Amino acid sequence: MKLLPKKIPIKVGNKFIAVLNEKTAHALDLFAGDRISIVNDAKGKLTAILDITESKDVKDNQIGLYSETWNKLKVKHGDKIFVSIAEKPKSTLYIREKLNGKELSAEKIDAIINDVVNEDLSEIELTYFISAAYTKGMSDKETIALTKSIVKHGNRLVFKKNDIIADKHCIGGVPGNRTTMIVVPIVACAGIKVPKTSSRAITSPAGTADTMEVLANVQNDAKKLTQIVNKVGACITWGGGVDIAAADDKMIRVRHPLSLDPKGMLLASIMAKKYAVGAKYVLIDIPFGKEVKVKTQKQANDLKRDFEHIGSLLGIKVKVIITNGSQPIGRGIGPTLEAIDVLKVLKNEPEAPYDLRxxxxxxxxxELEFTGKAKKGQGEKMATEILTSGKAYKKFMEIVEAQGAKHPKLIPGPLFFHVTSPREGVIKAFQTKRSRTSRASRALQKTKTRAFIFTKKSETAF
Amino acid sequence: MKLLPKKIPIKVGNKFIAVLNEKTAHALDLFAGDRISIVNDAKGKLTAILDITESKDVKDNQIGLYSETWNKLKVKHGDKIFVSIAEKPKSTLYIREKLNGKELSAEKIDAIINDVVNEDLSEIELTYFISAAYTKGMSDKETIALTKSIVKHGNRLVFKKNDIIADKHCIGGVPGNRTTMIVVPIVACAGIKVPKTSSRAITSPAGTADTMEVLANVQNDAKKLTQIVNKVGACITWGGGVDIAAADDKMIRVRHPLSLDPKGMLLASIMAKKYAVGAKYVLIDIPFGKEVKVKTQKQANDLKRDFEHIGSLLGIKVKVIITNGSQPIGRGIGPTLEAIDVLKVLKNEPEAPYDLRxxxxxxxxxELEFTGKAKKGQGEKMATEILTSGKAYKKFMEIVEAQGAKHPKLIPGPLFFHVTSPREGVIKAFQTKRSRTSRASRALQKTKTRAFIFTKKSETAF
Structure with a gap:
């Protein structure tokens, strides 16, 4: 059937979507979510996902095309568009197999990831893949295949052969906890290269990328990052800007609404990013506690084993530490206050938060011991020397300058409210999830959100 | 944050969707798929699902609003729109519970269905519900709860207390097989009311609704249907036009891309429609065969037990027959040829397809025995008398007239291709799924598609 194009002037994120009204779709025997082949005479052809509208916005002889589709097909008003049903990609069959409990081969997983990055799977189909991984679990083989496939379909950073490339990662959920911004410059001072990519806030009010963004630009592409790391030895940037794991970013978007963390995907998501930046040594921090992602010591131990196992299969040396996630680390919560905490530690100021330090x-x-830079038992001593000497602060400022320093005045937002204890006593527990309530206030101005903790566990409140 | 509205002039099917660009979303700490509360000063407030665009179609200080959202909020250009993050509906927690393998209470299932009909669940969230039901299965309790909840949130037909209301249903997949259009008028002649709603084609080239549509209007609302059934005793219409199972229709849309049929949902989908039209007697035909939905006799037997059990719990008498699904029923495939087959049987023409008859x-x-209209062992005889007397044809035409007769010339499309046997022999098997290839030809003009089967199983081809 020949249809007239109607432009829907909005981009929908590299997805090809077309819209028909109900009557036309019925006449063509097409359903919402069907894959359709769209041909604009000799000018172009593509496969799109069909939406159906109940209204007359798109008329009987029309086809609505969002910007990406319109542009790709080089459509002009008055062109004639031909539509027919298209085959589903084979990866939808593999997703169905996984839903039925079958283990997928590396080839099938790669076919799925290939279609994910090429936007050939609809949101519904991708959601089925996530839920299949969640309800049926993923084997080690599948996890390795997924990791390698994510890396294959994304950007990679390449450094010199003899460089010692290390990375670190924290399984989230503990507010504050901006260790990255201190650890990275310290180990970089010892001659280790650290191409560190971080996430923005997910469950806590600030991610490392958000906090770093207070001080420097964190949107750097792969080429720029390689230059920075080669020049100053390290970077601290936002992972989403580097496109090293485009497939993973797309999957996270679909995992987000129900906050699903299928274990194999969690492992693949983290390890793919480490693999892609070329890390040979990875330190992973698993905080556990009632109110963070990993609830129990047992869960933490299981995850530790998984990380070490997957690491060994990928040829990456993985060291896992299990830490206390029962209260915030540092005193400030929110990007600006967290940046202030970090700077206090790096500058060796006396009121620097002792737990973060x-x-x-x-x-x-x-990390220094593990990479062979320090002798066994001497790593913390070496780290302390680097920090107290002021070298770590100097290195951190080199990183900030290399990424584009902002030199801000670190002033938190003007609104505040003191939460005081109704009686004298000792703090026994922190409901760290409550810090998420500050998410609402970020709607005003994100970097200015704050919660400052005057009293921590075992300290006296009065 | 105050934003300026930008109208995106397209309806997206009663869903409320808003679009922000990446930068604004980041500043507001919002992710794609988040639920947001949108306030247009004193004029209106609603909860929408957020899309994020990577482009500048929606500018930093703008919020893109699709027609439904724009209209509901009574927006005028220049209005100031206030956006904040909204709570997820509780039903998302229940979907997560189901994904984790928990049995859901009737209240929780009803909360999910309520949010489905009110479009409070995003497509991703609904997909998680379907896959949870698919991978974790549904208990009888859950199936009953789902059935009742679908009925509760849809239209119902109500007839007089003493009316005998019967219905029939076929688990699809056999091309041809238009028994409904013959059975309904026969039993209606015996004084049974049959408010029959049918689907359009799903896997075969024509559904009953498509075939009936060749002859009469099949888009009738609940009020109109009640009038028709009270007047002539029966109807044969398209179920999607009656809105008796709106929640089910929405779920089917999400089940479609991977053709998922979670058993509990299949049962609930069918039984809810029977319950909603007030049926007290339901005949269910389960054809089995390698190339139809139900593959084996065992699967058919299991499904039979499930239907009878769910029926007894709902207070509906269910009779299940298991039939041969190894080849098409009748000779014509496609709406026009199937309508011709049906009319030949109703008119007692000698060349009427004997298997369909x-x-x-x-x-x-x-159905006549089961509803008590015929004595045990006498039903088929009574049905044959009604058919051969011409009363069934007369009744069928009354139904056609009541629904709005079209009096078409039954002429199939002009293009045809004879598939002849390369040698003499006896047909051993039918690849019925191949009849789906005619789906492509429907893109030209649906009702004119055809495949005419000259030779069937055990018949000689030469």
Missing amino acids: AKALMMAGV | AKALMMAGV
């Missing part, structure tokens, strides 16, 4: 030094120590 | 008479016989 101690955790960062411990982690840097582990 | 025999199957319809058998089924009508079962």
Whole structure:
């Protein structure tokens, strides 16, 4: 059937979507979600996902085309568009197999990931893949295949052969906890390259990328990052800007609405990013506690084993530390206050949060020993020397300058409310999830959100 | 944050969707798929699902609103729109529980269905519900709860207390097989009311609704249907036009891309429609065969037990017959040729397809006995008398007239191709799924598609 194009002037994110009204779709025997082949005479052809509208916005002889589809087909008003049903990609069959509990081969997983990055799977189909992985679990083989496939279909960073490339990662959920911004410059001072990509806030009010963004630009592409790391030895940037794991980013979007974390996908998501930046040594911090992602010591131990196993299969040395996730690390919550905490530690100021300092030094120590830069048992000492000497602060500022320094005045937002204890006593527990309520206030101006913790566990409130 | 509205002039099917660009979404800490509360000063407020565009179609200070959202909020250009994050409906938690393998209470299932009909669940969330039902299965309790909830949130037909209301249903997949159009008028002649709603084609080239549509209008609302059934005793219409199972229709849309048929949902989908039209007697035909929906006798037997069990719990008498689904029933495939087959049987023409006639008479016989209109063992005889007397044809034409007769010339499309046997022999098997290839030809003009079967199983081809 020949149809007239109607432009729907909006981009929908590299997806090809077309819209027919109900009557036309019925006449063509097409259903919402069907894949259709759209031909604009000799000018172009593509496969799109069909939406159906109940109204007359798109008339009987029309086909609505969103910007991407319109542009790709080089449509002009008055062109004649030919539509027919298209085959589903084979990957939809594999997703069905996985829903039925079958283990998928590396080839089938790669076919799925290929279609994910090429936007050949609809949102519904991708959701079925996530839920299949969630309800049926993923084997080690599948996890490795997924990791490698994510890397294959994304950007990679390449450094010199003899470079020692290390990375670190924290399984989220603990507010504050900006160890990355301290650990990275310390280990970089020891000659380790750290191409660190971080996420923005997911469950807590600020991610490392958000906090770093207060001080420097965190939107850098792969080429720029390689230059920065080669020049100053490290970077701290937003992973979403690098496109090293485009498939993973697309899957996370569909995992988000129900906050689903299928274990194999969690492992693949983290390990793919480490693999793609060329890391040979990865330190993983798993905080556990009632109110963070990993609830129990047992869960943390299981995850530790999984990470070490997957790491060994990928040829990456993985070191996992299990830490206390029962309260925030540091005193500030929200990008600006967290940046202030980090700078206090790096500048060796006396009022620097002792827990953030101690955790960062411990982690840097582990990384220094693990990469062979420090002797066993001497890593934390070496890290402490680097920090107290002021070298770590200097290195951090080099990173900030290389990424584009902002030199901001670190002033949190003007609105505040003191939460005081109704009686004298000792703090026994923190409901860290409550810090998420500050998410609402970020609607005003994100970087200015704050919660400052005057009293922590075992300290006296009065 | 105050935003300026930008109209996106397209309806998306009663869903409320808003679009922000990436930068604005980031500043507001919002993700694609988030539920947002949108306020247009004193004029209106609603909850929408957020899309994020990577382009500048929607500018930094703008919010894109599709027609439904724009209209509901009574927006005028220049209005100021306030956006904040909204709570997820509780039903998303229940969907997560189901994904984790928990049995859901009737209240939780009803909360999900309520949000489905009110479009409060995003497509991704609904997909998770379908896949949870598919991978974790549904208990009888859940199936009953789902059935009742679908009925509760849709239209119902109400007839007089003493009316005998019967219905029939066929689990699809056999091309041809238009028994409904013969069984319904026969049993209606015996004084049984049959408010029959049918589907359009799903896997075969024509559904009953498509075939009936060749002869009469099949888009009738609940009020009109009640009038027709009270007047002539029966109707044969398209179920999608009656809105008796709106929630089910929405779920089917999401089940379609992967053709998922979670058993509990299949049962609920069918039984809800029977319950909603007030049927007290339901005859269900389960054809089995390698190339139809139900593959084996065992699967058919299991499904039979499930239907009878669910029926007894709903207070509906269910009779299940298991039939041969190994080849098409009748000779014509496609709406026009199937309508011709049906009319030949109803008019007692000598060249009427004997298998279609025999199957319809058998089924009508079962229904007549089962509702007490015929003595045990006498149903088929009574059905045959009604058919041969010409009363069934007369009744059928009354139904056609009541629904709005079209009096078409029954001429199939002009293009045809004879498939001849390369050698003499006896047909051993039919690849009925191949009849789906005619789906492509329907893109030209649906009702004119045709495949005419000259030779059937055990018949000689030469």
